[in-house]
Amino acid sequence: MNQNRRILLKSTLTAGATGLAISAGLLTPKSVLAAWPKAAFEAKDANTALKAALGSSNVIESKDIKLKAPKIAENGASVTVTVTSKIVNTESISIIIAENNMPLAATFNLSKTTKGTVTTRVKIGKSSDVTAVVKAEGKLYSTSRNVKVTIGGCGG
Amino acid sequence: MTKSSIKIRSTIKGDEAKVKCLIKHPMESGLRKNKKTKKLIPAKFIQEVVCKHNDKTVMTAQWNGTVSTNPYMVFYLTGVKAGDMIKISWVDNTGQNDSTEEVMPTPKKKKK
Known part of the structure; x- marks a missing residue:
């Protein structure tokens, strides 16, 4: 029981982190890549x-x-x-x-x-x-x- | 500091430098399908690579997803001395970027 809870916590944490990374990344491309x-x-x-x-x-x-x-x-x-x-x-x-x-x-x-x-x-x-x-x-x-x-x- | 995704190896002959560069990157073209889920794998590829020699831009490259995974490139610069700075940076379509600097090595002495 306790272990399940651990796994759930871990997965939600990593999902949150990648989501953040993507949204942070999305802010920059247009300004940087005008020449592409x-x-x-x-x-x-x-x-x-x-x-x-x-x-x-x-x-x-x-x-x-x-x-x-x-x-x-x-x-x-x-x-x-x-x-x-x-x-x-x-x-x-x-x-x-x-x-x-x-x-x-x-x-x-x-x-x-x-x-x-x-x-x-x-x-x-x-x-x-x-x-x-x-x-x-x-x-x-x-x-x-x-x-x-x-x-x-x-x-x- | 995290390890850079760019590896540069350069050699000098006279005033000419050969710059070899290897970038660690998936270079996903956006056309490939995940075999299990049958969904397209989203595109993630390097769009622009810039090389600076002592703050002067000497090469810019625009790439498509058609460049291979972990792209490798070689180019030659002239007017380079030992101790000069070479800086290579890249930006991909998700906005991720990285850069590395390398000091030009002293030329190897010729073996007789």
């Missing part, structure tokens, strides 16, 4: 995502960008992608996975003292083209590569 382009990240296809994120979907294919990604990814939940841009004044690097529900995975905005190389890991739902889009002096350049996924990274 919601429309771009929630877009369902690559072109609309590009337009929303970088202002245009006119992309020139370029050989000055190197995209390093595995041909076959055993686990789609974590695929290492490296983008190297040799284009002068690279302003930003975006990674787009065409077949994902939300194609735009990440945008890295670089300053002049940052080199045009970025490595990150992304989730890939099913076999898809991975595209790196580089923005330099107002123009967009891209290169893509197909990645085959044997186990998906998004969803069940």
Whole structure:
């Protein structure tokens, strides 16, 4: 009897604490995240995502960008992608996975003292083209590569 | 103090620094279902990562839930000296945030 009471007390206490944490957290995001382009990240296809994120979907294919990604990814939940841009004044690097529900995975905005190389890991739902889009002096350049996924990274 | 969720490892070669960064975060995209309850797991992912080098912002990254769990990234900075401060901070969609500072190490001497 006494023990039951303990458990009940404990569970109500933890529930209360997490509730507090969430409500405290909810107060901040809008002010902090003004820069996060919601429309771009929630877009369902690559072109609309590009337009929303970088202002245009006119992309020139370029050989000055190197995209390093595995041909076959055993686990789609974590695929290492490296983008190297040799284009002068690279302003930003975006990674787009065409077949994902939300194609735009990440945008890295670089300053002049940052080199045009970025490595990150992304989730890939099913076999898809991975595209790196580089923005330099107002123009967009891209290169893509197909990645085959044997186990998906998004969803069940 | 609680342990930071960010791990930074950096190496210097000349005036160029390679910054490796690993963040501990679930990166829940909001599209996954809980297999037992068949309910969607609410989204919780990092939206913005900012890297500062001696108070100057050198890199900002906007991420989606498509970036993998416990995200890892590598980037290269130029004009870096040993003893410089690198600060990385992140904010996720629930407003949670964290930041870490790291002092640039002295370059390793070349082995002959």
